[in-house]
Amino acid sequence: MATGYFSFSGQTPSLSAVLTTYASISAFMMVIRTILNEVIPRRMREFISSKLSEYFLFNFSNEFTFIIEQRWEAVISETYKAAEVYLPTIVGASTDSLLVGSNNTRNSTAVPKLAVPVGAKIIDNFEGMKLQWSLHMKEAKKYYYNDKKYYHLTCKKTDRDRVLENYFPYIARKAQKILEARQTINIYTYDHKHSSWQSAVFQHPSTIDTMAMDADLKKFIIDDLDTFVNRKGFFDNVGRAWKRGYLLYGPPGTGKSSLVAAIANYMKYNVYDLQLQSVKSDADLRNVLTTTTNRSIILIEDIDCNETVLHDRGRRSASPDKEKETENVSLDPGATLSGMLNFIDGLWSSCGEERIIIVTTNHKERLDPALLRPGRMDVHIEMGYCNPSGFRMLAKTYLGIKDHALFGRVDELIKKVDISPAEMALHLMKSDDPTIALESLVEFLDKKVIEETAKRDDKDEIEVAKE
Numbered sequence: 437m438a439t440g441y442f443s444f445s446g447q448t449p450s451l452s453a454v455l456t457t458y459a460s461i462s463a464f465m466m467v468i469r470t471i472l473n474e475v476i477p478r479r480m481r482e483f484i485s486s487k488l489s490e491y492f493l494f495n496f497s498n499e500f501t502f503i504i505e506q507r508w509e510a511v512i513s514e515t516y517k518a519a520e521v522y523l524p525t526i527v528g529a530s531t532d533s534l535l536v537g538s539n540n541t542r543n544s545t546a547v548p549k550l551a552v553p554v555g556a557k558i559i560d561n562f563e564g565m566k567l568q569w570s571l572h573m574k575e576a577k578k579y580y581y582n583d584k585k586y587y588h589l590t591c592k593k594t595d596r597d598r599v600l601e602n603y604f605p606y607i608a609r610k611a612q613k614i615l616e617a618r619q620t621i622n623i624y625t626y627d628h629k630h631s632s633w634q635s636a637v638f639q640h641p642s643t644i645d646t647m648a649m650d651a652d653l654k655k656f657i658i659d660d661l662d663t664f665v666n667r668k669g670f671f672d673n674v675g676r677a678w679k680r681g682y683l684l685y686g687p688p689g690t691g692k693s694s695l696v697a698a699i700a701n702y703m704k705y706n707v708y709d710l711q712l713q714s715v716k717s718d719a720d721l722r723n724v725l726t727t728t729t730n731r732s733i734i735l736i737e738d739i740d741c742n743e744t745v746l747h748d749r750g751r752r753s754a755s756p757d758k759e760k761e762t763e764n765v766s767l768d769p770g771a772t773l774s775g776m777l778n779f780i781d782g783l784w785s786s787c788g789e790e791r792i793i794i795v796t797t798n799h800k801e802r803l804d805p806a807l808l809r810p811g812r813m814d815v816h817i818e819m820g821y822c823n824p825s826g827f828r829m830l831a832k833t834y835l836g837i838k839d840h841a842l843f844g845r846v847d848e849l850i851k852k853v854d855i856s857p858a859e860m861a862l863h864l865m866k867s868d869d870p871t872i873a874l875e876s877l878v879e880f881l882d883k884k885v886i887e888e889t890a891k892r893d894d895k896d897e898i899e900v901a902k903e
């Protein structure tokens with residue numbers, strides 16, 4: 437009698453024989469698996485398994501897979517963006533995990549946002565078709581937000597054309613609606629280490645209403661933005677990229693950054709804050725800019741602080757010596773002016789639409805005329821020191837008052853000396869009591885008038901002595 441082994445003799449094997457056989461097979465399989473793991477490197481195993489699953493998928497399955505990468509032809513893929521927004525909204529019982537988080541510091545109790553983690557599977561049903569989504573990564577990394585991610589959308593082979601023609605446009609429409617309803621604006625900064633834009637919720641309170649600016653200028657800006665947004669057809673007809681360039685210039689503290697925030701809040705556009713100093717080359721600049729999305733503001737603050745971009749192309753090409761300088765400049769690390777201009781209105785400007793490019797500077801006169809011409813910077817807005825109407829605007833915003841006995845005195849003083857809205861706001865914030873705040877402002881202005889008069893007198897004395 438065979439003991440401990442499964443017998444094919446027709447007799448029913450005993451329970452202990454079955455268990456023993458099972459244990460032996462398990463031990464044998466474990467040994468084989470360990471040997472294979474030791475002998476065949478991980479990459480090779482993954483390759484074999486992917487080839488095997490590919491083989492079975494194509495020969496024995498009727499499945500079809502769409503691959504949706506983060507980039508499409510050098511720019512960010514709109515299909516990918518739509519999937520990213522749409523998928524967390526169709527979470528069902530089939531989904532066993534989702535990323536959850538919030539960066540909304542204003543409302544910490546708000547429902548957090550959801551995102552699909554690598555590996556998660558999401559099932560969607562559309563017009564009777566069963567579709568399965570999953571997110572993958574080209575290299576296993578710990579962080580989720582880089583451009584190595586890609587989605588798989590699997591459907592039946594027979595549904596392929598319907599998915600392409602009906603389902604993808606459907607999720608694009610859905611994603612657009614979801615984004616419109618969310619109404620949150622994000623501000624992005626570029627993370628060069630991970631080659632991706634990092635976002636935070638944009639919660640700047642500035643609006644065009646709260647800006648201390650000339651009323652006509654405010655109206656002009658609003659009309660210009662409205663016209664821009666309603667003129668897609670016009671830009672298409674005249675064969676121009678649908679974008680607008682704004683140059684904001686003026687002394688420090690006159691509200692250039694606040695106006696950018698006000699425009700973002702008015703348009704409900706995301707803001708991409710481009711730090712030119714950290715851009716390594718023109719190729720890097722192109723990479724950074726082509727990963728921004730439509731309906732956004734690309735902001736370049738204090739452009740006069742960037743030496744390479746400041747170079748005057750006109751002057752350089754005017755003489756052979758300067759021509760040499762051009763070559764040197766292009767070898768320098770950092771983005772060059774031509775790289776910038778190429779993106780603003782060269783061939784690269786057609787990568788994306790409905791963009792507003794805003795450049796700010798304290799020194800307009802230092803900028804290359806090539807950057808300033810219409811088509812590049814279409815609107816130039818000068819941000820100036822406070823005038824009486826700007827002062828009233830700030831008094832209304834900071835103190836909630838429309839009139840006060842000290843208004844006349846402040847008006848008189850600000851006609852004599854320059855005060856930026858930022859300096860004025862500092863004094864108006866000193867107290868909730870309008871009288872205390874305005875007295876502090878008058879005291880500051882009085883001092884400034886005395887200082888400036890003394891400076892002027894000194895200067896006059898020097899001039900007389902020279903004569």
Ligand SMILES: Nc1ncnc2c1ncn2[C@@H]1O[C@H](COP(=O)(O)OP(=O)(O)OP(=O)(O)O)[C@@H](O)[C@H]1O
Nearest residue numbers: 646647648687688689690691692693694857858861
């Ligand atoms: N025109 C303005 N209207 C309302 N508030 C203003 C205005 N200008 C400045 N402020 C106030 O002053 C602060 C600083 O202004 P802001 O940073 O916008 O100036 P800026 O011109 O961008 O300065 P810089 O050139 O130094 O970057 C703002 O937070 C805002 O509260």
